[in-house]
Amino acid sequence: IKDSAKTAGVNTALIYYYFDNREDLCRATLDYAVDRALENYRRLGEKHSDPVDLISDWFDNHSELSEPIRQLVKIMLDYRTARTQLRVIDDIIRHFYNEECRIISESVRRGIETGVFRKVDPEKAANIASTHLDGIMVRSMIHRDLDVPAAIQALKDLFFEHLGYRADGSAARRGPRIASAG
Numbered sequence: 001i002k003d004s005a006k007t008a009g010v011n012t013a014l015i016y017y018y019f020d021n022r023e024d025l026c027r028a029t030l031d032y033a034v035d036r037a038l039e040n041y042r043r044l045g046e047k048h049s050d051p052v053d054l055i056s057d058w059f060d061n062h063s064e065l066s067e068p069i070r071q072l073v074k075i076m077l078d079y080r081t082a083r084t085q086l087r088v089i090d091d092i093i094r095h096f097y098n099e100e101c102r103i104i105s106e107s108v109r110r111g112i113e114t115g116v117f118r119k120v121d122p123e124k125a126a127n128i129a130s131t132h133l134d135g136i137m138v139r140s141m142i143h144r145d146l147d148v149p150a151a152i153q154a155l156k157d158l159f160f161e162h163l164g165y166r167a168d169g170s171a172a173r174r175g176p177r178i179a180s181a182g
Helices: 002-008 012-018 022-047 051-064 066-081 087-113 122-142 148-162
Strands: none
Touching (some): 002 012, 022 051, 051 066, 051 122, 051 148, 066 122, 066 148, 087 122
8 A cells, every 4th residue: 555655646544545455445446447448448349340440459459558458467467466365356357358358259250250250269269369468468577678569460460360361351261270390
Protein backbone atom coordinates (compact mmCIF):
# COMPACT_ATOMS: atom_id res chain seq x y z
CA ILE A 1 0.00 0.00 0.00
CA LYS A 2 2.83 2.39 0.86
CA ASP A 3 4.54 1.75 -2.48
CA SER A 4 1.26 2.25 -4.34
CA ALA A 5 0.59 5.52 -2.50
CA LYS A 6 4.10 6.75 -3.24
CA THR A 7 3.79 5.85 -6.93
CA ALA A 8 0.40 7.58 -7.14
CA GLY A 9 1.71 10.60 -5.22
CA VAL A 10 -0.98 10.38 -2.54
CA ASN A 11 -1.10 9.88 1.20
CA THR A 12 -1.40 6.26 2.34
CA ALA A 13 -4.47 7.18 4.39
CA LEU A 14 -6.27 8.16 1.19
CA ILE A 15 -5.80 4.66 -0.21
CA TYR A 16 -7.15 3.13 3.01
CA TYR A 17 -10.11 5.49 2.79
CA TYR A 18 -11.15 3.97 -0.55
CA PHE A 19 -9.86 0.40 -0.16
CA ASP A 20 -10.20 -1.97 2.78
CA ASN A 21 -6.85 -3.69 2.30
CA ARG A 22 -4.21 -4.69 -0.23
CA GLU A 23 -6.42 -7.39 -1.76
CA ASP A 24 -9.25 -4.88 -2.26
CA LEU A 25 -6.83 -2.49 -3.98
CA CYS A 26 -5.52 -5.33 -6.17
CA ARG A 27 -9.06 -6.38 -7.09
CA ALA A 28 -10.08 -2.82 -7.97
CA THR A 29 -6.90 -2.25 -10.01
CA LEU A 30 -7.28 -5.47 -11.94
CA ASP A 31 -11.00 -4.94 -12.45
CA TYR A 32 -10.35 -1.45 -13.86
CA ALA A 33 -7.54 -2.64 -16.17
CA VAL A 34 -9.58 -5.60 -17.45
CA ASP A 35 -12.65 -3.40 -18.04
CA ARG A 36 -10.52 -0.96 -20.08
CA ALA A 37 -9.00 -3.76 -22.15
CA LEU A 38 -12.34 -5.44 -22.81
CA GLU A 39 -13.98 -2.13 -23.73
CA ASN A 40 -11.22 -1.60 -26.26
CA TYR A 41 -11.83 -5.10 -27.67
CA ARG A 42 -15.56 -4.38 -27.89
CA ARG A 43 -14.88 -1.16 -29.82
CA LEU A 44 -12.74 -3.11 -32.27
CA GLY A 45 -15.57 -5.62 -32.68
CA GLU A 46 -18.09 -2.85 -33.37
CA LYS A 47 -15.72 -1.15 -35.82
CA HIS A 48 -15.17 -4.21 -38.03
CA SER A 49 -17.49 -6.66 -39.69
CA ASP A 50 -14.61 -8.20 -41.65
CA PRO A 51 -12.86 -10.89 -39.55
CA VAL A 52 -9.45 -10.20 -41.11
CA ASP A 53 -9.64 -6.51 -40.22
CA LEU A 54 -10.80 -7.24 -36.68
CA ILE A 55 -8.05 -9.79 -35.99
CA SER A 56 -5.44 -7.57 -37.63
CA ASP A 57 -6.51 -4.58 -35.52
CA TRP A 58 -6.60 -6.77 -32.41
CA PHE A 59 -2.93 -7.65 -32.90
CA ASP A 60 -2.08 -4.03 -33.75
CA ASN A 61 -3.91 -2.92 -30.60
CA HIS A 62 -1.62 -5.15 -28.53
CA SER A 63 1.38 -3.56 -30.21
CA GLU A 64 0.15 0.00 -29.68
CA LEU A 65 -0.89 -0.61 -26.07
CA SER A 66 1.95 -2.95 -25.18
CA GLU A 67 3.03 -1.00 -22.09
CA PRO A 68 -0.36 -0.99 -20.30
CA ILE A 69 -0.92 -4.60 -21.39
CA ARG A 70 2.50 -5.53 -19.98
CA GLN A 71 1.48 -3.87 -16.70
CA LEU A 72 -1.80 -5.84 -16.68
CA VAL A 73 0.09 -9.09 -17.25
CA LYS A 74 2.55 -8.11 -14.47
CA ILE A 75 -0.32 -7.47 -12.06
CA MET A 76 -1.78 -10.89 -12.92
CA LEU A 77 1.61 -12.55 -12.40
CA ASP A 78 2.18 -10.72 -9.11
CA TYR A 79 -1.25 -11.79 -7.92
CA ARG A 80 -0.67 -15.38 -8.98
CA THR A 81 2.58 -15.55 -6.98
CA ALA A 82 1.12 -13.85 -3.87
CA ARG A 83 0.28 -15.99 -0.87
CA THR A 84 -3.33 -14.82 -0.86
CA GLN A 85 -5.58 -15.97 -3.68
CA LEU A 86 -9.09 -14.55 -3.94
CA ARG A 87 -11.90 -16.10 -5.95
CA VAL A 88 -13.14 -12.67 -7.09
CA ILE A 89 -9.74 -11.88 -8.62
CA ASP A 90 -9.54 -15.32 -10.21
CA ASP A 91 -12.98 -14.63 -11.71
CA ILE A 92 -11.83 -11.27 -13.13
CA ILE A 93 -8.81 -12.89 -14.79
CA ARG A 94 -10.90 -15.78 -16.15
CA HIS A 95 -13.49 -13.32 -17.50
CA PHE A 96 -10.76 -11.35 -19.31
CA TYR A 97 -9.36 -14.40 -21.09
CA ASN A 98 -12.78 -15.85 -21.85
CA GLU A 99 -13.92 -12.59 -23.49
CA GLU A 100 -10.67 -12.16 -25.40
CA CYS A 101 -10.88 -15.71 -26.76
CA ARG A 102 -14.60 -15.36 -27.53
CA ILE A 103 -14.00 -12.26 -29.66
CA ILE A 104 -11.16 -13.87 -31.61
CA SER A 105 -12.82 -17.28 -32.00
CA GLU A 106 -16.01 -15.65 -33.33
CA SER A 107 -13.92 -13.75 -35.88
CA VAL A 108 -12.12 -16.93 -36.90
CA ARG A 109 -15.48 -18.71 -37.20
CA ARG A 110 -16.85 -15.92 -39.44
CA GLY A 111 -13.72 -16.11 -41.58
CA ILE A 112 -14.17 -19.86 -42.01
CA GLU A 113 -17.86 -19.45 -42.89
CA THR A 114 -17.05 -16.83 -45.55
CA GLY A 115 -14.19 -18.90 -47.00
CA VAL A 116 -11.48 -16.42 -46.03
CA PHE A 117 -9.88 -18.84 -43.54
CA ARG A 118 -9.37 -22.57 -43.84
CA LYS A 119 -11.20 -24.83 -41.42
CA VAL A 120 -9.51 -24.79 -38.01
CA ASP A 121 -10.76 -25.07 -34.44
CA PRO A 122 -11.66 -21.40 -33.67
CA GLU A 123 -11.33 -21.78 -29.90
CA LYS A 124 -7.91 -23.41 -30.15
CA ALA A 125 -6.73 -20.75 -32.61
CA ALA A 126 -7.91 -17.95 -30.30
CA ASN A 127 -6.26 -19.61 -27.32
CA ILE A 128 -2.98 -19.95 -29.21
CA ALA A 129 -2.99 -16.24 -30.14
CA SER A 130 -3.88 -15.11 -26.61
CA THR A 131 -1.31 -17.37 -24.96
CA HIS A 132 1.49 -16.33 -27.28
CA LEU A 133 0.69 -12.64 -26.88
CA ASP A 134 1.06 -13.09 -23.12
CA GLY A 135 4.35 -14.83 -23.80
CA ILE A 136 5.58 -11.81 -25.74
CA MET A 137 4.58 -9.53 -22.86
CA VAL A 138 6.32 -11.71 -20.27
CA ARG A 139 9.44 -12.01 -22.41
CA SER A 140 9.52 -8.21 -22.80
CA MET A 141 9.68 -7.98 -18.98
CA ILE A 142 12.65 -10.35 -18.96
CA HIS A 143 14.39 -8.94 -22.06
CA ARG A 144 13.83 -5.18 -21.97
CA ASP A 145 15.34 -4.80 -25.46
CA LEU A 146 12.75 -7.08 -27.09
CA ASP A 147 11.13 -5.35 -30.05
CA VAL A 148 7.53 -5.93 -28.96
CA PRO A 149 5.88 -4.57 -32.13
CA ALA A 150 8.11 -6.79 -34.30
CA ALA A 151 7.38 -9.85 -32.13
CA ILE A 152 3.63 -9.17 -32.32
CA GLN A 153 3.84 -8.69 -36.09
CA ALA A 154 5.64 -12.03 -36.42
CA LEU A 155 2.93 -13.71 -34.34
CA LYS A 156 0.22 -12.01 -36.42
CA ASP A 157 1.84 -13.30 -39.63
CA LEU A 158 2.07 -16.84 -38.21
CA PHE A 159 -1.54 -16.68 -37.00
CA PHE A 160 -2.84 -15.69 -40.43
CA GLU A 161 -0.66 -18.37 -42.00
CA HIS A 162 -2.20 -20.92 -39.59
CA LEU A 163 -5.64 -19.74 -40.71
CA GLY A 164 -4.60 -20.20 -44.33
CA TYR A 165 -5.31 -16.54 -45.03
CA ARG A 166 -4.06 -15.10 -48.28
CA ALA A 167 -3.99 -11.40 -49.07
CA ASP A 168 -6.22 -12.04 -52.10
CA GLY A 169 -8.97 -13.08 -49.66
CA SER A 170 -8.96 -16.79 -50.43
CA ALA A 171 -8.25 -19.51 -47.91
CA ALA A 172 -5.54 -22.04 -48.47
CA ARG A 173 -7.18 -25.46 -48.61
CA ARG A 174 -4.18 -27.46 -47.48
CA GLY A 175 -3.37 -28.26 -43.86
CA PRO A 176 -0.89 -26.28 -41.77
CA ARG A 177 2.69 -26.35 -42.93
CA ILE A 178 4.96 -28.22 -40.55
CA ALA A 179 8.68 -27.51 -40.57
CA SER A 180 10.88 -30.54 -40.90
CA ALA A 181 13.53 -31.19 -38.27
CA GLY A 182 16.74 -31.20 -40.16
